Each structure stands twice: as C-alpha cells, then as structure tokens.
Amino acid sequence: MNNDVINAAVAVIGVPAVLVGYILLTERLIQALPERRQGRLRPWFWIAPALLFLIVFLIYPTLNTLVLSFMDAQSRNFVGLDNYAWFIQDRGTLEALRNSVLWVVFMTGGVVGLGLLIAVLVDRIRYEPVAKSVIFLPLAISFVAAGVIWSFMYQYQDPSRPQVGTLNALIGLVGLGPIRWTQEQPINNFALIFIGIWMWTGFAMVILSAGLKGISTEVLEAARVDGANEWQVFRRIILPLLLPTMFVVSTTIIITALKSFDIIFTVTNGGFGTNVIALEMWKQMFTPPGNFGRASAVAIVLLLAIIPFMAINIRRFREQEAIR
Amino acid sequence: MTVVTKPLETTRATAVEKGGRGWSRIVLHAVVIGLMLLWLVPTLGLFVNSFRPAADVARSGWWNALFPPWDFTLDNYSRVIAANNLGDSFINSLLITIPATVIPVMVAAFAAYAFAWMNFPFRNAIFVAIVGLLVIPLQSTLIPVLRLLAGAGIAGEFLAVWLAHTGYGLPFAVYLLRNYMGGLPREVFESAAIDGASPTTAFFRLALPMSVPVLASLTIFQFLFVWNDLLVSLIYIGPTNPDNLPMTVRVASLVSSLGGETHFLTAAAFLTMILPLVVFLFLQRYFVRGITGGAVKG
Structure with missing residues (x-):
C-alpha cells in the first residue's frame, strides 16, 4: 500500500518533470543547429510524446484488432470471414445489434429532445442556474453509480408485498403494476435507455442553452412585437438557428449510445434480452474459454458503425477551421 | 463572461x-x-x-x-467500508486517477502548443487525424493493449491504467487545448519572439499561464472520466490483480454478488459519488466551459 502511494507520487511529480526535462534538453540540442532547421525540427519533438501514446494505445491496437478479427479464438490461424459470418448468423449478436440500434435511436432522441425542451424552458425562469445544475448533475457520476441508483427506482416486489421501488410504488397509487422493469421485454430495454437519457440530457442542455443565449434578443423581441406567439418564435426562429448545434450534439450522443456498456453491465449484465454490441464484445472476450477472434469482429462492427459519424465530425471540424 | x-x-x-x-x-x-x-x-x-x-x-x-x-x-x-475493502479501493481510485489526470494534461499541453503556434508539414493533417481518433471506441483497442501490457509485465499494475488512460484521454485533451491556445492573441507571441524569447520560454511564461481556465476544464474532465471509468480498470487490472481495483469495479461486482443485501449497495454507490459530486458542485463553471468550448464558439 505504502509502496503504491510512493509510486503514484513519483508518477505525479516525476512524469511532468521528465517531460519538461525532455523539452528543455531537446531545445538545447536544437539550438546547436542552424537557424532554418531549428524551426523544422522543434515541433516534432513537441508532439512526439503525444503521438507515441496515440500510436501505442489507439492506432496500433485498432489495426491489430482488425487483423485479429480474421483469426481464430486463440489468434493462431487465419479463418477468413468466419467471425463475421458468425456475427450475422448468431441470434444473440443480432439481438445485441437490434438493442444497440434502439439505444442509438431512443437515447439520442430523448437526450436531444429533452435537452432542447429544458434549455428553452429554463431560459424563461429566474431559477435557471439551479434548474440547470439539477439536470446536469448526473453527468458527474459514474455509469455504475447510476445503475445502482436506478436499480432502486426499478425495484420489483411480489404484488402481495408493499412496493419499495419508487416507480412501482408510484404506478401502484393509480392501481397499475407492479412491473418487472428490468426483466419484462421490451420494457426493460427502454428502462435501461432512460438511465442513459437521465445521465446525458444535461450535456445536451448545456450546449443547446449556450447556443440559445447566442441568439440575439432583438430578433426574438422583434418577432414577438410583430405578433408571433411563443410557439411560432420557437418553431420559426429558435429551432432553425439551433439546428446545427443539435446536429453536433446528436453525433456525440449517437457515439455514446453505441459505446454504452456500463449501465447494462451493472443492471442486467445483458440478461433478459438487453445485450448490446459493446457488452457482447466483452462477453466473447472473457466468458471462458474466450474467443478473441469473435470479440475482435464485434469490436470492428462497432467501429464500422461509428466511422460515418467520425467522418461527419472531421468534416464539421474542417468547416469550422475554414471560418476561423 | x-x-x-x-x-x-x-x-x-x-x-x-x-x-x-x-x-x-x-x-x-x-x-x-x-x-x-x-x-x-x-x-x-x-x-x-x-x-x-x-x-x-x-x-x-x-x-x-x-x-x-x-x-x-x-x-x-x-x-461496507470494513467488510468489502471499499476503503482500500477508494485509495486505489485516487492512486489511479491523480497520475492518470496529470500525465495526459501535461503531454497534451506540449502537443497542443505545437499544433497552435508552430509551422510544420502535415500539421493540419495530423491534427485532423487526432480529432478523428476522438470517436474510436475503447472496445476496439482492448485485446491488443491488454496483450501489450501483459507482455511488458505491467498488467494489473497502476502503471498500466495510467498509461492507458493517457492514451485514451489524449485526443480530447489535445483538441480542447489546441482550440483554446490557437485563440490566444498572436501579437503576444510575436513580440515575445522579437524580444528573443525561445519557444520554451513563450510556452512556460505565456501560453501556459494564459491557458489556466482551459487547463482547469480539462483536468476536471479527465479526473471525472478516469474516476468514473469501469471498463479500463476492469480489463487491464481486474483479472491479474484484484487488490488494485478501483471503486467502480468493486461496486459493479457488489451489485451482482450481494443479491438480497442491497442496503450495502446504497452506501457503496454513494461513496463512489462523493468525490465527483464535490468536484462538480464547486467547479461546475469549468466543467460547463469544457463542454461548450468544444461545441459552441465564443
């Protein structure tokens, strides 16, 4: 234990010190060169540590996973497209794929829709900062904690006993339920997705709210003076102006939804028809005996699903740079 | 503002x-x-x-x-603190999170400054590639990285997750810092260069102090990201060295193992939330700025 503390302290102080030392040392070496070559060489020394980390932990592994996805369980022999053939034929993976699509559609719709609604509503009230903090709060906690929080919300008791889960007690007040929220299909998938919505709405709200504040008050007032009602102001002015921002937020949420793993891992562990691609990959990898070929193929499918959004991200970034 | x-x-x-x-x-x-x-x-x-x-x-x-x-x-x-070693894993979480926050911020700062204020071939191409890496799912790197770490004999050690979190956190870190540093006034750096200041001096004396707000945002982000992470620790530490597991992994396993004893879980979950909540409540401003800085201009 003590040893660990010392190691961590060494890392916190030592690594930055080594980095600074590295930059100062290379600067000494560069200074010895002729002026023209200094400027050419220096940037490469500065970005080298970052590039090294990116290559080792992101670029090389991703390419390697691609290769592994064409190999067998122990990564010994090439098996061609077998793992992908398994993926599109296996009922389990297809179910996971379907659930991932549900996550993408409903989590993105829920997060962006609610985020927009809340951003527009709180713009009109005095306790806006408090309301925003409350909605934003879940973003700071872990998916695991959120899973625990919501497993208490969704808790189910036999109808003969009093319901201790908040939701079942609530619907019990009007004579409904109780419902097995995390087990009954298809409700359980939506129950899990709502946890994701609960966590990420604050993210969409903060960005959309910042965009909303950027719309000039004069434009809105002018529309109101001209007799537009609040719905028309929203529909004709606010919505079109916020559309690009909503698009950006959506791509982020889509990627988050595709990668979602922790909530499902904590609450149902993929049981009762709630499996998703990201969790399926983990299962292939670690359910003995472990199949690295299939796990890699699942990871590559996930990556392929994300690539279009990555392309959008890059194009948007390029456009942003052009007006900079 | x-x-x-x-x-x-x-x-x-x-x-x-x-x-x-x-x-x-x-x-x-x-x-x-x-x-x-x-x-x-x-x-x-x-x-x-x-x-x-x-x-x-x-x-x-x-x-x-x-x-x-x-x-x-x-x-x-x-x-829950006594019986389930949650006290130990709280310390583990700290030992994992602090270095895994400091290292990437530092590495990213140098790279971001180079991308913002130095001229070199392929500068934009490389930077755009890094922006693209932002969306690579962790899952597509797990197996090769696990093999690398095991091969180096550090799987199960804190060092393994420090390095991994640095790699995973860098695309966002470089992106956020470069956007901010690129917006700093050009005249400041030009006049410093005329006065004979070297790039290192300009970086340490000008760029870093002027970037304190965005460094704060980034630190909070990386801190929360690492503290709340489950997958990285679960895979790079979990199987080899359970003594080093952070709170998130412990609590996730409590969910399945405790079954009926859910009352412990409430306390356990709250313990994992305390630090992020405190950070959030006190530093919310920087947190919000980090999010909007990436998406909305101004």
Missing part, C-alpha cells in the same frame, strides 16, 4: 414574464419543477436509503423514512 450574462438573463426573464399570461406561466413552472424532481428523486432516494437500517430498506420504500419516527444509522457505511 459572467458579468455580461447575468443582467442579460434577468432582462430576458422579465421581458417574457410581462408578455406571458398567468396560466402558461403556471404550466411552465410545473413542467420545469416536474423535470427537476424526476432528475433529483432517484439520487435522493438512494441517499435516504443509504442511512436506513437493512430491515427497513427491504420492507418499505425510502419515502417512509422522511416521516417520524426517524430511524437513521451509519451502519451501512461502516459495514
């Missing part, structure tokens, strides 16, 4: 209030307060339950504890 927005917000609210009719105001408040409750109640319920005796948690809903006779206890906390 805050000085400008504050009065603006109030004028907005009053302007609408004058125009709005009574009923629509009531509906507006009802909807907002309803949503706030929906967002607060789940956490509040867990918080209340974490201070209730085990028998009560199993027998009645958390809302019953709000009415007398009150019967609160710290038992769940003391039991």
Whole structure:
C-alpha cells in the first residue's frame, strides 16, 4: 500500500518533470543547429510524446484488432470471414445489434429532445442556474453509480408485498403494476435507455442553452412585437438557428449510445434480452474459454458503425477551421 | 463572461414574464419543477436509503423514512467500508486517477502548443487525424493493449491504467487545448519572439499561464472520466490483480454478488459519488466551459 502511494507520487511529480526535462534538453540540442532547421525540427519533438501514446494505445491496437478479427479464438490461424459470418448468423449478436440500434435511436432522441425542451424552458425562469445544475448533475457520476441508483427506482416486489421501488410504488397509487422493469421485454430495454437519457440530457442542455443565449434578443423581441406567439418564435426562429448545434450534439450522443456498456453491465449484465454490441464484445472476450477472434469482429462492427459519424465530425471540424 | 450574462438573463426573464399570461406561466413552472424532481428523486432516494437500517430498506420504500419516527444509522457505511475493502479501493481510485489526470494534461499541453503556434508539414493533417481518433471506441483497442501490457509485465499494475488512460484521454485533451491556445492573441507571441524569447520560454511564461481556465476544464474532465471509468480498470487490472481495483469495479461486482443485501449497495454507490459530486458542485463553471468550448464558439 505504502509502496503504491510512493509510486503514484513519483508518477505525479516525476512524469511532468521528465517531460519538461525532455523539452528543455531537446531545445538545447536544437539550438546547436542552424537557424532554418531549428524551426523544422522543434515541433516534432513537441508532439512526439503525444503521438507515441496515440500510436501505442489507439492506432496500433485498432489495426491489430482488425487483423485479429480474421483469426481464430486463440489468434493462431487465419479463418477468413468466419467471425463475421458468425456475427450475422448468431441470434444473440443480432439481438445485441437490434438493442444497440434502439439505444442509438431512443437515447439520442430523448437526450436531444429533452435537452432542447429544458434549455428553452429554463431560459424563461429566474431559477435557471439551479434548474440547470439539477439536470446536469448526473453527468458527474459514474455509469455504475447510476445503475445502482436506478436499480432502486426499478425495484420489483411480489404484488402481495408493499412496493419499495419508487416507480412501482408510484404506478401502484393509480392501481397499475407492479412491473418487472428490468426483466419484462421490451420494457426493460427502454428502462435501461432512460438511465442513459437521465445521465446525458444535461450535456445536451448545456450546449443547446449556450447556443440559445447566442441568439440575439432583438430578433426574438422583434418577432414577438410583430405578433408571433411563443410557439411560432420557437418553431420559426429558435429551432432553425439551433439546428446545427443539435446536429453536433446528436453525433456525440449517437457515439455514446453505441459505446454504452456500463449501465447494462451493472443492471442486467445483458440478461433478459438487453445485450448490446459493446457488452457482447466483452462477453466473447472473457466468458471462458474466450474467443478473441469473435470479440475482435464485434469490436470492428462497432467501429464500422461509428466511422460515418467520425467522418461527419472531421468534416464539421474542417468547416469550422475554414471560418476561423 | 459572467458579468455580461447575468443582467442579460434577468432582462430576458422579465421581458417574457410581462408578455406571458398567468396560466402558461403556471404550466411552465410545473413542467420545469416536474423535470427537476424526476432528475433529483432517484439520487435522493438512494441517499435516504443509504442511512436506513437493512430491515427497513427491504420492507418499505425510502419515502417512509422522511416521516417520524426517524430511524437513521451509519451502519451501512461502516459495514461496507470494513467488510468489502471499499476503503482500500477508494485509495486505489485516487492512486489511479491523480497520475492518470496529470500525465495526459501535461503531454497534451506540449502537443497542443505545437499544433497552435508552430509551422510544420502535415500539421493540419495530423491534427485532423487526432480529432478523428476522438470517436474510436475503447472496445476496439482492448485485446491488443491488454496483450501489450501483459507482455511488458505491467498488467494489473497502476502503471498500466495510467498509461492507458493517457492514451485514451489524449485526443480530447489535445483538441480542447489546441482550440483554446490557437485563440490566444498572436501579437503576444510575436513580440515575445522579437524580444528573443525561445519557444520554451513563450510556452512556460505565456501560453501556459494564459491557458489556466482551459487547463482547469480539462483536468476536471479527465479526473471525472478516469474516476468514473469501469471498463479500463476492469480489463487491464481486474483479472491479474484484484487488490488494485478501483471503486467502480468493486461496486459493479457488489451489485451482482450481494443479491438480497442491497442496503450495502446504497452506501457503496454513494461513496463512489462523493468525490465527483464535490468536484462538480464547486467547479461546475469549468466543467460547463469544457463542454461548450468544444461545441459552441465564443
């Protein structure tokens, strides 16, 4: 234990010190060169540590996973497209794929829709900062904690006993339920997705709210003076102006939804028809005996699903740079 | 920034209030307060339950504890800390998170400065590639990285997750810092260069001090990201060295192993949330700026 503390302290102080030392040392070496070559060489020394980390932990592994996805369980022999053939034929993976699509559609719709609604509503009230903090709060906690929080919300008791889960007690007040929220299909998938919505709405709200504040008050007032009602102001002015921002937020949420793993891992562990691609990959990898070929193929499918959004991200970034 | 927005917000609210009719105001408040409750109640319920005796948690809903006779206890906390090594894993979380936050911020700062203020071939191409890496799913790197770390003999060690989190955190870190540093006034760096300041001096004396707000945002982000992470620790530490596991992994495994004893879970979950919540409540401004800085200009 003590040893660990010392190691961590060494890392916190030592690594930055080594980095600074590295930059100062290379600067000494560069200074010895002729002026023209200094400027050419220096940037490469500065970005080298970052590039090294990116290559080792992101670029090389991703390419390697691609290769592994064409190999067998122990990564010994090439098996061609077998793992992908398994993926599109296996009922389990297809179910996971379907659930991932549900996550993408409903989590993105829920997060962006609610985020927009809340951003527009709180713009009109005095306790806006408090309301925003409350909605934003879940973003700071872990998916695991959120899973625990919501497993208490969704808790189910036999109808003969009093319901201790908040939701079942609530619907019990009007004579409904109780419902097995995390087990009954298809409700359980939506129950899990709502946890994701609960966590990420604050993210969409903060960005959309910042965009909303950027719309000039004069434009809105002018529309109101001209007799537009609040719905028309929203529909004709606010919505079109916020559309690009909503698009950006959506791509982020889509990627988050595709990668979602922790909530499902904590609450149902993929049981009762709630499996998703990201969790399926983990299962292939670690359910003995472990199949690295299939796990890699699942990871590559996930990556392929994300690539279009990555392309959008890059194009948007390029456009942003052009007006900079 | 805050000085400008504050009065603006109030004028907005009053302007609408004058125009709005009574009923629509009531509906507006009802909807907002309803949503706030929906967002607060789940956490509040867990918080209340974490201070209730085990028998009560199993027998009645958390809302019953709000009415007398009150019967609160710290038992769940003391039991979960003592019996499930949660105290140790809290320390582990800290030991993992602090270096895994400091290292990437530092590495990214140098790279971001080079991308913002130095000229070199392929500068934009490389930077765009890094922006593209932002969306690579962790999952597509797990197997090769695990093999690398195991091959180097550090799987299960803190060092493994420090390095991995640095790699995973860098795309966002470089992106955020480069955007901010690129927006710093050009004249400052030009006049420093004319005065004979070397790039290292310009970086340490000018760029870093001027970037403190964005460094704060990034630090908070990386801190929360690492503290709340489950997958990286689960895979790079989990199988080899369970003694080094952070809280998230422990709590996730408690969910499945405890079964009926859910009252411990309430305390355990709350313990994992304390630090992020404190960070969030006190540094919310920087957190928000980090999010909007990436998506909205200004």
